[in-house]
Amino acid sequence: MNTLIAVLRNPDCARELSPSQWEALLGEGRRSRMLARLHHLLAHEVPDLDLPVAVRDMLSGHARYVAHMHVLVRSELRGLGKLAAQVEYPVILLKGAAYLMAELPFAAGRGLSDIDVLVPRHALPDFEQRLRDVGWEFDPNLTAYDNQYYRQWSHELPPLRHSDCSLELDVHHNLIQVTSRSALDVAPVIERSERVAGTPFYVLAPTDRVLHSALHLMMSDELRGGIRDLYDIHVACLHGAERDANFWPDLLAHGRALGLLRPLYYCLSLAGDLFGLEPPDTVWHTVLAARPAYPVDRLMSTLMRWHLVPQVDQPWRVTAAEQLLYLRSHWIRMPPGLLLRHLVQKSGLMAS
Amino acid sequence: MMHGWQLSSHDTLILEEIGDCVAVYSNATGETHLLDALPAEVLSCLSSGACLTHLELAVAVAKVADEPWENWLPQVCNVLERLASMQLVERFAR
Amino acid sequence: MRLGSDVDSFSATWQRSYASLDVLPEDEVCHFRIVVERQLGARRWYRPQVVFRIEGLTPFDPYPLDHAFPMFEWGLNWCIAMSAHDYLMLHSAVVERDGCAVVLPAQPGSGKSTLCAALVGRGWRLLSDEFGILRHADGCFLPLPRAAPLKNASIPLLRDFAPHLGFGPRYAKTRKGDVVHMFPPGDSLQRQADPARPRFIVFPRYEPGAALQLQEQPPEVAMTRLVNNSFNYRVSGALGFRSLCRLVRECASYQLINGDLSEAVAAVESLVQAREP
Numbered sequence: 104m105n106t107l108i109a110v111l112r113n114p115d116c117a118r119e120l121s122p123s124q125w126e127a128l129l130g131e132g133r134r135s136r137m138l139a140r141l142h143h144l145l146a147h148e149v150p151d152l153d154l155p156v157a158v159r160d161m162l163s164g165h166a167r168y169v170a171h172m173h174v175l176v177r178s179e180l181r182g183l184g185k186l187a188a189q190v191e192y193p194v195i196l197l198k199g200a201a202y203l204m205a206e207l208p209f210a211a212g213r214g215l216s217d218i219d220v221l222v223p224r225h226a227l228p229d230f231e232q233r234l235r236d237v238g239w240e241f242d243p244n245l246t247a248y249d250n251q252y253y254r255q256w257s258h259e260l261p262p263l264r265h266s267d268c269s270l271e272l273d274v275h276h277n278l279i280q281v282t283s284r285s286a287l288d289v290a291p292v293i294e295r296s297e298r299v300a301g302t303p304f305y306v307l308a309p310t311d312r313v314l315h316s317a318l319h320l321m322m323s324d325e326l327r328g329g330i331r332d333l334y335d336i337h338v339a340c341l342h343g344a345e346r347d348a349n350f351w352p353d354l355l356a357h358g359r360a361l362g363l364l365r366p367l368y369y370c371l372s373l374a375g376d377l378f379g380l381e382p383p384d385t386v387w388h389t390v391l392a393a394r395p396a397y398p399v400d401r402l403m404s405t406l407m408r409w410h411l412v413p414q415v416d417q418p419w420r421v422t423a424a425e426q427l428l429y430l431r432s433h434w435i436r437m438p439p440g441l442l443l444r445h446l447v448q449k450s451g452l453m454a455s
Numbered sequence: 456m457m458h459g460w461q462l463s464s465h466d467t468l469i470l471e472e473i474g475d476c477v478a479v480y481s482n483a484t485g486e487t488h489l490l491d492a493l494p495a496e497v498l499s500c501l502s503s504g505a506c507l508t509h510l511e512l513a514v515a516v517a518k519v520a521d522e523p524w525e526n527w528l529p530q531v532c533n534v535l536e537r538l539a540s541m542q543l544v545e546r547f548a549r
Numbered sequence: 550m551r552l553g554s555d556v557d558s559f560s561a562t563w564q565r566s567y568a569s570l571d572v573l574p575e576d577e578v579c580h581f582r583i584v585v586e587r588q589l590g591a592r593r594w595y596r597p598q599v600v601f602r603i604e605g606l607t608p609f610d611p612y613p614l615d616h617a618f619p620m621f622e623w624g625l626n627w628c629i630a631m632s633a634h635d636y637l638m639l640h641s642a643v644v645e646r647d648g649c650a651v652v653l654p655a656q657p658g659s660g661k662s663t664l665c666a667a668l669v670g671r672g673w674r675l676l677s678d679e680f681g682i683l684r685h686a687d688g689c690f691l692p693l694p695r696a697a698p699l700k701n702a703s704i705p706l707l708r709d710f711a712p713h714l715g716f717g718p719r720y721a722k723t724r725k726g727d728v729v730h731m732f733p734p735g736d737s738l739q740r741q742a743d744p745a746r747p748r749f750i751v752f753p754r755y756e757p758g759a760a761l762q763l764q765e766q767p768p769e770v771a772m773t774r775l776v777n778n779s780f781n782y783r784v785s786g787a788l789g790f791r792s793l794c795r796l797v798r799e800c801a802s803y804q805l806i807n808g809d810l811s812e813a814v815a816a817v818e819s820l821v822q823a824r825e826p
Contacts, residue, residue, distance in 0.1 A: 164632045168781075
């Protein structure tokens with residue numbers, strides 16, 4: 104088994120790692136962008152373990168970098184908070200920034216390179232104007248095509264930058280491309296979002312956090328680091344179930360209402376395989392019903408596994424799986440005609 | 456209502472004397488600032504967590520310098536504005 | 550580090566540069582597993598290229614095959630700069646003699662590498678040419694002895710000044726012009742596990758034709774310059790702040806403007822001699 108997954112599944116097994124397994128762990132952790140995460144996991148779960156010098160250097164070096172990113176994010180959120188406190192609609196933090204603000208246990212060591220927020224679509228023009236009033240700007244090199252593409256088809260504004268901040272801000276009005284075949288009614292998700300005590304921000308309900316991560320993992324076109332996203336889902340489920348007895352039934356109900364049982368099925372089944380996640384039987388049986396026809400199920404599961412758990416001696420497999428999944432993710436998000444237009448534009452053929 | 460000044464509420468500062476200056480590190484912003492004597496004295500007056508008005512600060516600074524506090528008032532106000540722009544201090548209604 | 554390569558000319562240069570290093574035992578964990586290999590495909594024969602891989606990832610575009618060694622040196626620096634955040638990394642050369650380390654922080658083009666190589670030619674130990682690695686716990690610099698790239702006019706200058714040093718092949722027309730590496734002396738490599746305590750900070754600046762000027766700098770000026778000189782000062786947070794405060798308090802700082810290499814070397818040596826009882 105892949106050393107990274109073995110350690111994530113059972114941190115105690117780090118006690119038994121051989122030098123070459125430690126090296127494999129460093130390699131897998133680097134490829135999955137989880138070195139900082141491993142630092143916190145090992146420090147927390149096996150605090151008495153004396154790490155080899157190189158392992159300690161690498162893990163704690165990356166953890167320090169991530170901690171620095173967190174300082175930047177917090178500092179930026181303080182500025183954004185002044186704005187969020189003035190508006191009538193909820194400003195909902197997503198992903199890394201949400202974990203950080205809500206002080207979720209899996210925020211420690213989780214890298215992030217930008218801040219994602221969600222606001223209701225009707226509030227988007229107002230929020231955009233307020234951001235621009237305090238100095239947030241779009242990339243001046245943004246082409247008219249890109250701008251129009253974002254406005255017309257995407258679920259977010261073009262990325263915003265501020266001269267005082269080193270991080271980008273992505274403002275979403277939906278969790279998924281609006282052109283997607285499986286379009287999502289985001290209103291109940293916004294309705295369920297929760298205020299973070301002591302701050303002007305909201306975060307997604309624990310169930311929606313899992314559904315959003317599942318959606319993101321299945322539809323993202325950036326696939327490296329998929330194991331990190333799947334591990335987020337695993338930990339978010341454990342954490343949700345621990346805090347709320349209704350977590351699993353709610354997850355199921357919300358997933359069904361949003362039409363997201365299929366991605367939920369893939370993620371829970373993979374998290375079960377890799378990390379030993381065990382939803383209650385009744386929940387699992389209902390999710391199983393969302394399984395696609397056998398050949399599709401087999402193909403997807405195999406591709407996801409190749410991608411998430413690459414075999415070092417079979418690098419071609421990773422590449423093939425990533426390309427197939429990349430095509431799939433675009434295919435899901437856009438109607439076929441638009442996909443062609445987007446890919447052609449991106450490859451520059453229409454420029455001439 | 457009077458306005459006082461205090462250290463930024465979400466921050467902790469580290470102060471170290473370097474040559475003729477005081478180097479200040481802000482844990483909240485991760486920024487480093489090199490301050491000369493007056494701003495450093497103002498910060499150290501506030502470092503106990505006190506919330507002081509600009510008048511009280513001018514009096515405290517004047518005591519150290521052994522001069523009438525009126526002489527210091529404009530400079531103290533100026534320094535407070537600068538420290539606020541560095542996010543080291545903030546206005547506080549008391 | 551574990552390194553693999555299928556490029557013979559690269560392996561030969563690497564072995565000449567690092568001949569004195571001990572081989573990492575099998576049962577010791579390394580920081581980086583790096584492969585320098587030929588790019589597959591049609592370009593294997595037509596203008597062949599070489600790629601740098603770390604743990605199977607390829608962070609940079611390929612280089613021409615005959616520039617494999619500079620690519621490796623640059624790539625390894627990149628790996629260290631991205632990972633070693635447990636230490637404060639300064640863009641500085643560090644040399645040591647008699648337990649007294651001199652830190653030479655500078656931007657590219659200031660003659661830092663040239664001065665560093667010349668001091669090494671005079672028998673100083675090379676800790677690093679590019680990366681000053683400062684350990685927060687005790688304020689000592691850790692050695693990272695590596696081949697030091699000399700550029701353009703520095704190449705003949707150093708060959709004249711210290712002909713006994715080992716030099717690598719000439720790489721023409723790199724991004725920084727012509728480059729020849731000075732190989733790290735054997736005893737610097739042998740002592741790569743011995744840290745050194747810094748005593749002087751010297752900011753060198755080469756100005757053609759300038760008369761020598763060695764000016765003491767107040768610690769707050771040195772502090773400001775080092776904040777801007779560090780690769781990861783902000784990442785290091787409060788630890789970096791405390792370490793830099795300690796560094797500028799414990800070291801005497803100087804600005805060294807020079808137009809002549811021998812004079813600059815003599816000025817640095819005089820600082821250290823004056824200190825000795």
